[in-house]
Amino acid sequence: GAGVSQTPSNKVTEKGKYVELRCDPISGHTALYWYRQSLGQGPEFLIYFQGTGAADDSGLPNDRFFAVRPEGSVSTLKIQRTERGDSAVYLCASSPTTFSDTQYFGPGTRLTVL
């Protein structure tokens, strides 16, 4: 079946610009997670949703980062006034529920801020 998909696969933007990254979770999965992975590092948690609500956004680095999941399926991670330090691979994962711990990851979006 279809896995987690993310678009775009690559995004190059200029410092100060606004970007949106999209995640389509596995159909029927109620829990959705965003992670950020810098080169040579493991993924770092940003935020997760249970349904439409953000259950834990403690990993968002600052108020330039925001994520939504209005209908409990697709999620968008939004970054305002991008900085060069935001360059990373942004990974999305989903799981059937938060009580089912296996998280299935998408291929990620590589964001490069020039």
Add this chain to the structure above:
Amino acid sequence: GESVGLHLPTLSVQEGDNSIINCAYSNSASDYFIWYKQESGKGPQFIIDIRSNMDKRQGQRVTVLLNKTVKHLSLQIAATQPGDSAVYFCAENIDAGGTSYGKLTFGQGTILTVHP
């Protein structure tokens, strides 16, 4: 503080050998541990998991061992194949109050290279 780390950042083996990848964790409240494999340009792929009430779990060609006394986790891959070459991450999840919050904390990763 909470952290998950790896003893060996790189591991090089010959095809057919067994591989062992190690991971240390510091949070005794960790309840659930997962190993992921990540190939270049792809997202992490689930390999195997283990809960804190177990000390060993086996899958297809893979075994995870958990030693809670010394807070150590290992992944054993039998008869390693070139297709196993990737970065391997351990991750931990803290189950607070019986409700897993799903927030994973990853280690830095070990690069496994399998030579034909």
